Amino acid sequence: MSEKAFDHIVVGAGSAGCVLAARLSEDPGVRVLLVEAGPVDDAAEIRIPVAFPRLFRTEYDWDYSTEPEPGLDGRRRYLPRGRTLGGSSSMNAMIYIRGNHADYDAWARAGAKGWGWDEVFPYFLRAEDHHGGASEWHGAGGPLTVSEGRSRHPLMAAWVEAAREAGHAFTADFNGAAQDGVGFYELTQRDGLRCSTAVAYLRPALERPNLTVLTDARCTRLLFSGERVVGVEVERFGTSARFHAEREVVLSAGAYNSPQLLMLSGIGVAGELAALGIEPRVDLPVGENLQDHPHLPLIHLTGTESLLAAESPENLALLESAGRGPLTSNGGEAGGFVRTLPGLAAPDVQLHALPVMFHEEGMGVTAEHAFHHGAALLDTTSRGKVSLRSALPSAKPRITHRYLSTEEDRAAAVRALRVLLDIADRPALRAHRASDHLAPRSDSDRDLLAYARAELHSLYHPAGTCAMGPVVDYELRVHGVSGLRVADASVMPTLVRGNTNAPTIMIAEKAADLIRGR
Template sequence: MSTTDPTKPTLTAAIPLRQLKPAYDFIVVGAGSGGSAVTRRLVDAGADVLLIEAGPPGIGVAEIDEPSKWVPLGRSVYDWGYDYAPTPHVSGRTIGIPRGKVLGGSSAINAMMWYRGHPADYDAWDASGAKGWAFKDVLPYFKRCEDWEGGASEWRGAHGPLRIERSRALHPIAAAMIEGAAELGIPVIDDPNGATNEGAAPSNFNISAGKRFSSARGYLWPVLDRYNLTVVPNSLVTGLGFEGRRCVSVRHRVEGQEIETRAVVEIILALGAINTSRLLMLSGIGAPAELRRLGIGVRAALPGVGQNLQDHPLVRAVNFRAKRPLGAVSDNGGGSMINWKTRSHLAQANVHAFPVQGRSATAEVANGYDLGGDVFAIGTGLMRSRSRGYLRLLGTEPSSPIEIQPNFLSEPEDLNDLVDAVDVVMELGTSNAFANWFAGHAAPERRLNRAETVDFIRTACSTFFHTCGTAKMGNDDMAVVDERLVVRGVEGLRIADASVIPIIPSCNTHAPVTVIGERAADFILKSVGDLSEARVEGHGTT
């Protein structure tokens, strides 16, 4: 339970300066959505925890705190600066993929959407081999995370670490999108995290009192002064240390010097779907052929490391001319959302749209169209994507280049679904609900035929920043972790981030990754039992 009133977020927090000890019960690497959750629960249980974060604290930073300022955080000092590699499917373009490098991880730089998708998403995890991850298993953890403005219910939680609210004053463009959806026959629902996610609704935000409510704010800030938590920001982990099959330490840089710190009980990786796989491979855990290509010795042959990469492709975006200025930006610059089916026989909604209180475009779209003057936009994307990609190291240094390939639009059905989605968005922008705003098409400049729509999608294709799947859980030969998130083939090593997701859910990944962190802590504490005994079994003390 949160120790502070979430409607009045703590305005000041500080990371205490503590001398590093040679060993801790647990070391958590990465302070994002999963790492923050697992850290908090272990600290609450009385464990001595070292949390290592590669980025800065990010505390008291106006650009992070202000919800409307989130877009420029990509490519800032708080971002890793990664790119997706080009393919002909996206017209040979490089696509930026912002990933948070700061306390709170991507929850400190994202669009603050809290959304869990459809129950069938998690039933599919269970069916794929991640036993015990069906919706009935994860729903209690979603509820445990939440401090929902509407209070506890069958579907929602209250008094959890993360405050979740809807807009206090829905922007007219966001309200028009909900009205326009109803006009097109799409149902209007109260809460996309409720009984159904199909329809149009105000968005759920990790925002409180007008400020971003990141995982760092919710999970870490209230316990930064605990004696049994040591947080080390600006510390890049460069490798893992082993004794036999057991992972016992991490090598990390502190003030320019590389040091080694031991974990008596366990090490938890929560660096995200890109950096966790990178660290595993640099430490000799991965596909033998890939490791040998780089001259890395094989410690554990796990061919699934770096494979199964998934993300949601975003069409950024359909832009419309506005009859007048849109006024001040509110919330995260959006405010509402729609989920619908491109074909009625589908079991669940497969596409998604959201409003933009201004223009929104890839560099190529911006260069190809006149987006000057008053403009609003609607972004749309595929939430049931089929394309699968990979991650490949191009060097053996922690800072070496890396090839990240989601293979966007490589599956013809993905492209077909997006064509249908763009057609609906074009109708939406010209519906009666937008009559007081729509003053003409901007990008595209008119309604398009199918071939033209395909070309536009390839040029406008971007990302929802939902990279996942590169160290999936399951029981097949490509699984990297088991259903308790333990890395196969080694001991003392667990993963608690988006890399373990076997099949991308039809939602933003912040909420499911938080649940992964929550469950990781439960798995750890149940497996450890008495901490004092675990310290003895770990052949060390803290």
């Protein structure tokens, strides 16, 4: 069993891990090891924006599913997670949303010192290279390219117009002074191609002699010397190896895998670990507080040509030569944020619209032109859990989100579906809406809730399982041990309002400063 020493070891080369590896290795005197369980991000489907659903249930995906969900009448739900350089930023819809200012101020009010909006905002700016240049709300010159979408499908223009007919204001910038309204999303794209954190952060750092990247290398447990974490054990091509961290190990494996690795290493709910034959080291609520944005879809058939016909030799040539055309579409081109009750402090629903049928969670085969729009619940009160299935690192974790397990979430689901039905019934969309492919039987509370239970799926935004406060402190250090931090979406005390890739990058940017003592 070989062993090699580094200063910092980062586990997981995803949205956070690539950022951390790049930032920490900026110091030429620091040796950094980045460990990624998946392969190199060399699939064409990663680069081509519209092709990301083809990565589902392949070697680039952890391919998780929930346990039977009590609030969904026992149904399981698919949970894709990126398993390659760039992690889920290599297989997401590339929507750039920071979350609402109120989200971070709520963290600070709850005790998360240093994580209020005014304190995290500079890290968003540092990361960003915005298409409009530097401004009050945007940064320029950062690693992450943020662009306007280069595919504006006519169906999406009609959807935005229908939303305006329904009374929702147009907004040109969901990351500006106010989040509310409808419009077109900005994307993490560069020249029409995906700009993952592997592209933005890791690739420019790869030539540094002090940065080592291991792919196809699964971390199986943490190594300890007393109460200090001193390294990791890694399985690679059937061989086990140990790597020593002279300063720190940072887990950036995501809201499912970071808690799994902690629990495999004896950090978690003591009684549950002992029942699996794992000696408890620190009794912490690891894996608790699991949150997500549940998504409620409607699909309408249309006589208008959708993205179904986008993949042609001509469009592929247009993408390759000019970075333009329908293959640059991220799918969810349009959407917005709405409040479904008066007096809410911030939006409670996010809308997404796609000029194609996102059938069976992106894996269904269809030959029909359609458009899809959905509503995600942003302020859920349901809480789930990640736990171990067994003490074997190769066993997938047990994941239960407990979707719609509270009366508040069930009522929000009914209100959210009514928002979608209202937009679908406006003249701008009526002109394109031939028939309904997936829709509730009626707009009664009973039928809407039954529909939500049957059709709800994840928007793929898990968070909260190693939360600041209960599991890590506000410098992201794991309680009860030394030499170990967590830096990914799992540290969010509560889920932010919006897509989680940009906030996860922010967390990693801030974590790099915390680790460097800045």
